[in-house]
Amino acid sequence: MTKKGLTFKQFWELSEVYTAPLNLFIILLGISAAHYLGGATLSINLTVFTCIIISFHVAVNIFNHWQDYNNAQDEHYKTVTNIIGRDNLSLKTVKGYFYSAMIISFVLGTYLVSQTNLFVGLLGGIGFYIGLFYSYGKYPLNSLPIAETITAIASGFFITLISYYLATYTESQSLAHFMTKLAGISLPLVISMFNNLLANNICDLEEDIPNGRKTLVYYLGKPRAVNLLLFLSVFNYLWLVVLVFLQLAPVTVLLLLLALPFVLKSLKVFKHKQDKQTTFPIILKTMSLTMVLYPILYFLGSYL
Incomplete structure (x- = not known):
């Protein structure tokens, strides 16, 4: 018998709402960049956009769990790993939470476009498409080698860009x-x-192959994928120097370089062993360090 309601713990895991605050730091970067490069003005549109991002974030995570459950070919994943099968959740309840979050984000998105222009709507529409088709369809994005790139651009770039635009918005822009x-x-x-x-x-990788997911790692192989991760992680810190040199970022962002020894140590651990339970959380913390501290340091430098 399936459960019709959700406990707070189940909603917490199903929606992954605990990861939503990372989006706030992306928005902070856009606002800070607007101030640093020319001057920002806080407005109701930024508040609306923040609500859209959070509600859509919740909707997408619920949808991904739902679709992963439906598409799973591995019975162990479906009944033990995925929260819907593991906790015997009602699909009707899961769908209800998903549609509620989607309606909120769509209504607020329509309002935001009415207050700005169609280009904001276009970027938002692309973001909605990527979020929903990440795990839906005959060839969901999370089963393709472009998943990492498209998702990272949609979140890291689009959210920053729209936040910047809303913070400096005039009708002639x-x-x-x-x-x-x-x-x-x-x-x-x-x-x-x-x-x-x-x-x-x-x-x-070993879990994805039986479930028909051929991600970038499938084509690169684990050793090359790990080397790519190592290279990009180091490049990320060198790029901070380039940004300051080009006067696109305040000098305060260079304080993030102090974290480089910790990052290199974490990468060394992950290179030695790639495990979801033990070493992946280390990488997650390492990357989250950049995603949190970079916007904060940019904010401090732009306002100080």
Whole structure:
């Protein structure tokens, strides 16, 4: 007999709402970049956008668990690993939470477009598409070798770009004008998100193959995928120096270089052993360090 309701603990795991605050740091980077490069103005539109991001984040995570449960070919994954099968959750209840979060984000998104322009709507629409089709369809994105790249760009770049735009919005502005600069500024976040997904897929390779997922790791092989993760992690810190040199970031972001010894130590552990339970959390903490401290240091430098 399936459970019709959700406990707080089940909702916590199903929605992965505990990861939502990371989106707030991405928004903070966009606002801080706006202030540093020309001056930012906080507005109701930024508040609305924040609510959209959080509600859609919850919706996508619930949807991913739902679709992973439906698409699972491995019975152990379906009944032991996935929370829906493990806790015998009602699919009707799961769908109800998903649709509620989707309706909230869609209504707020429609309002935001009405207050700005269709280009914001276009970027938002692309983000909605990537979020929903990450785990849905005949060829879901999470089963393709482009999953890490597309997801990282949608979260790390698009959210930063729209936040920047809303913080500096005037009706005569062109969002495309800022895309090149914001691409460089958001790159540390994009790479960190890419690495999180890559490390996750490295650890899940043996589980993904029976479930028909052919991610980037499947094509590269574990050794090359690990080397790619190591290279991008080091490059991320070197890129901070480039940003300061190009005057796209305040000098305070260079304080993040102090974390490099810790990062290298964590990468060494992961290179030796790739395990979801023991070494993946180390990579997750390492990448989260950049995703949290980089926006904070940028914010401090832009306002000080």
